[in-house]
Amino acid sequence: MPQLEHPAISRVNRTGYPNVVNQPEHFGSDVFGDEILLGDDYVEYDGELILLDNLQRYLSEHMDFEFKTAD
Numbered sequence: 001m002p003q004l005e006h007p008a009i010s011r012v013n014r015t016g017y018p019n020v021v022n023q024p025e026h027f028g029s030d031v032f033g034d035e036i037l038l039g040d041d042y043v044e045y046d047g048e049l050i051l052l053d054n055l056q057r058y059l060s061e062h063m064d065f066e067f068k069t070a071d
Helices: 007-015 052-063
Strands: 026-029 035-037 042-045 048-051
Antiparallel strands (some): 042 048
8 A cells, every 4th residue: 555645745845845934034143242134233332233123222332322301
């Protein structure tokens, strides 16, 4: 009697596993260790990469900028 195999298993054996999650390409990491992906906005200062979303944090923590709101 021939071996029966589930169609999904036959397909995986024939074509491989599908890429379930399309992952964006990795560009690098910023000064805080956050991943920079292709298409992300970043700034470069003194050889360091900083995600635009982390710019205020960088300016506060590394350059002592103070951000305030006018009353």
